[in-house]
Each structure stands twice: as C-alpha cells, then as structure tokens.
Amino acid sequence: MKSRVMKKYFLRFLAVVSIIILLMLAFLAGKSTVSSVQSSETEKSATLWTVKNESIGSSIRLQASVKSHYTTSNAIGVDGLITSIDNVNSFVLPGDILVSVNLRPVVVAQGDIPLFRSLKDGDTGKDVVQLRKFLCSLGHGKCSTNDVYDSALYSMVKKWQKKLGIEQTGIVEPGDIVYVPSLPARVVMDSKYAIGANISAQDQIFSYSNNDLQMLLTVKEEQLSLLETGNKIHIDNFDDVDAYVGELEKSHTSSADEVEEENMYVNIVDIQGKGICESYNDVCVEILNGADSSRVLVSVENIPEQKGLAVPVMAINTDARGQTYVVDESGKNIFVSVVASDSSLSIVEGIDEGIKIYLYEDNNE
Secondary structure (H helix, E strand, O other): OHHHHHHHHHHHHHHHHHHHHHHHHHHHHHHHHHHHHHHHHHHHHEEEEEOEEEEEEEEEEEEEEEEEOOEEOOOOOOOEEEEEEOOOOEEEOOOOEEEEEOOEEEEEEEOOOOOOOOEOOOOEOHHHHHHHHHHHHOOOOOOOOOOEOOHHHHHHHHHHHHHHOOOOOOOEOOOOEEEEOOOOEEEEEOOOOOOOOEEOOOOOOEEEEOOOEEEEEEEEHHHHHHOOOOOEEEEOOEEEEEEEEOOOOOOOOOOOOOOOOOEEEEEEEOOOOOEHHHHOHHHHHHHHOOOOEEEEEEEEEEEEEEEEEEEEHHHOEEOOOOOEEEEEOOOOEEEOEEEEEOOOEEEEEOOOOOOEEEEEOOOOO
C-alpha cells in the first residue's frame, strides 16, 4: 500500500517538472523570436551613410516686377477742352506736341520753371532764359543767356508759332508749354482724360519718367518670414546680375502703379544697397521691352549655399547635455558641431570624410 502511494506522488512530481520544463522552453523560444524580430526591425530602421562633401541650401521661387517710376508734371496751365491727343504714353523730345486744348497745341520742353505767366516783349526773368534755351534747341535762333524778352526772342517765338500752325502773336501763353526737368522722357496722361474731356488750368494731367526704373520683389505677407535682407537673388536669364533682397519693408509705389493689396513689394538692390536698376539699367530696360511694367521670375536663396562635410539630418542625435553626435558603424558616438542645415542635410565639423554612420528612419534618441 505504501509503495503504491509513493509511486503516485512520484508520477505527479514528474508531471509538474515536465510542465515547468515545457514552460521554460516556450519562454526561451519566445524570447529568441522577439529578439530576432527586434534585430530585424533594427536592421530595417538603420542604414549606413558615408560622410562626404556636399552642398546644401534652398531657394524659393518668386516674381519680381520692373516698373517705370513716374513723377507728376506741373499743372497744364490752361482751361478748355482736349481736342487731340498726340505724343503721350511714349518717349518724347523737346518740342513734341502732347495734346491740343481748344485746338491749340501743348508742347513739352526741358526746364524746371512752370510757364506761370504770358511771356512777351520786355519781360525779364529766369523763365525768359528757359524759353530762349528751348527755342534755340529747336534751331529757331541764336543761343544766349539773356534774361530779357527782346526782339531776337520775339522773332524766335514767331518762327516757332508758324511751325506749329497757330497765330504768330509773338506771345507765349500759359498752357503752350509743359516743362519737365529732363528730356527725352516717357510721358503718360492720366487715364481719366480723353478727347472731349474738360480740363482746368490747375489740373496735372501728365506724369513723366526719365527711365527711372525700379525692380521690386513681389512677396505674400506670410512669405516675408522666409526672407532676410541680403539674401542672394538669381534673376532668370540674367546670371551676371549681382542682386540681393533689400530692406524688408513695404516699398512705396507711384499712383500710376497697380498694387495688389495682399502683396508686399521689397526692393531688389545691388551689393552696395542701391536699386538694382541703377547698376543694371540695361537689364531692366530689356525686361520692360518698351512697356511701363513687366514681370520676371527669380530665385531667392533663403538658405545660402554652403559646402562641407555633410550628414543627413536623420543621423544627428542629441544627448541629455544637448550635445549633438552621430553613431559610426562600430556603435561609437562621434560628437559633431552643426554648421548649417537645410531640410535634409547638415554641414558638420568634428568628423572625417569617409566615416560610415548610422542613418535612422525614426531618430528619437
């Protein structure tokens, strides 16, 4: 009886031991599988990158506009009805007829003093000298600096009036001449005036541009944060132009310009900070191609191009002290200093060319 009981307990003991052994074997097999999966996942999440010289940087594509900068001329000086439109919205020379008012021509001339009075025999002043210089330039008489309206000037005026086909009174009336500081110039007329429009003497119906051009960067307000004063600009098809972003403020434009409210206009300048059209006037004229305004595409380097030993941004880790490092193929940490970065690569110092480092897809160390 006792032998039978001992045998029963022994069999139970063997069963328990067998179960324990089976559980241990299952645990070890599972651990091995997990380890294998983890190892496989590590291999998938990390690849090797060879450190080499690279070039980084980024640019944004924007539009730039070239515009003629216009200045409003003096008042026309005569009341009446516009009866013809002749040389406006074009480049004009001294003596060109701009419009006619009440069938009397209004002529453009170079000068700084508005024709504020009737000029006739016996008058004196700087405006007389200016008139004589104008008529002399047209070949109607001898040039001099005489400030007296004498018989010689009287004769010059009559010759000029004859050529214009108007009554030869020898008197120059306000409204006969519109003076602008420099000629030739492009003269435009306010679009609200047309043949048949009434004008008054104080109306300033003309604006002029002496090839005074501006090139402005067209930027949405939200794009302004991507730019810095001094960023390099590459103008399409004009690689030799050394252009940069000017002061980041809204540029003033003349009333003749069409301004879109949501846009900011930033000056494009040369290396010295002068308007780019001052240094490269021929380029701006070519872009305009005879129009008052034109647009051109540009690339702005918001991250300047820089060359050096580069590693992918994904390869860079940061330790608890805030130091940056990469991991080489042996598992060793190599501490580096980041010089510059774009969206994918960083130029670094503290590592040698040719070193292989780990590139992690999910770098959260």
